[in-house]
Ligand code: ADP
C-alpha cells in the first residue's frame with residue numbers, strides 16, 4: 001500500500017494554539033525519592049475553548065495547572081501560553097504574565113480571598129496593582145461581579161457570603177485584568193452539587209460572554225458533561241478525550257470518546273480492551289485502508 005508523502009514544511013506543533021504543552025515533564029524530588037508528576041504530557045488548547053481536565057487524585061492535574069500559571073516550572077519539555085515560553089521565563093516577564101495573561105482560581109475557597117475586604121475591594125486589588133485609573137476600576141469590579149451573578153455581594157466580606165458566592169467572587173478577581181486564559185483547579189471541590197453547578201455555569205458564562213479561554217480541573221462527572229471538551233489525565237499524560245456536540249444547550253448532546261495519541265505515536269489502550277483480548281506486552285499491528293488493527297501476539301499465522 002502506498003502511504004501519502006509527508007508534507008514538506010510541517011508547521012511547529014501547536015503553532016496556532018493558545019496553550020501548547022509538548023512532551024512536558026515535571027519531576028519532584030523529595031527526600032531522595034523521585035516523583036514523576038508529568039511524564040511527557042501533550043496538550044493543545046485553542047483560543048476561546050473551554051476544557052475540563054479530569055483524572056484520579058495524583059494524576060498530575062494540579063502540577064499542570066501550576067506550570068500553566070507560571071507558579072511552577074517544568075523539568076523538561078515545552079510549555080507556551082499566548083506566545084510566552086514558560087520553561088525559562090525571565091522574572092520580569094513572569095510577573096507580567098501572572099498579572100495580565102493568566103487568571104488562577106484555587107480549590108480552597110478561603111485561600112482565594114482577602115478576609116477583611118469587601119468583594120468590590122478584593123476585585124479592585126489586582127486592578128490597582130496594575131495601575132488602572134480609579135474611574136475605570138470602579139466600573140470594572142461592578143461589571144465583573146454582575147456578570148458572575150454576585151453583584152449583591154459587592155459590599156460583603158468573604159465570611160458574609162456562601163461558598164459558591166466566594167468562588168464566583170474569586171473568579172471575578174482572577175478576571176480583573178482581562179487575562180486570555182483562566183485556570184481553575186477544582187473550583188467546586190468543596191461545594192455541594194447544586195452550588196457547584198452554579199459556579200460551573202459562571203465559568204461557562206465567562207467563556208461565552210468574555211471569550212476567555214478556560215481550563216478547569218474537576219472530578220465532578222456531571223459538571224464536566226456540560227463542557228464541549230473533556231481531557232482525561234492519567235499518570236501525568238493525557239490519555240483520552242471526550243468531545244460533545246451542543247454541550248449544555250438543552251442536554252449533554254452526543255459525546256464521542258477519543259484516545260489521545262502523543263507525538264511519538266503512542267496510544268494508551270483502555271484496560272477493558274486489553275483484558276477482553278488478553279493483550280499484554282506485545283501486540284500485532286496491521287494497517288488497513290482506513291483503520292489500524294491491533295491483535296494479540298498469540299494465535300494463528302505466527
Ligand atoms: P492531582 O492534582 O491530579 O491530584 P498533583 O499534580 O497534585 O495531582 O500531583 C501529582 C503527583 O506529584 C502526585 O504523586 C503528588 O504526590 C506529586 N507531587 C505534587 N506536588 C509535589 C511536591 N511539591 N513535592 C513532591 N511531590 C509532589
Ligand code: MG
Nearest residue numbers: 061062063185
Ligand atoms: Mg490537584
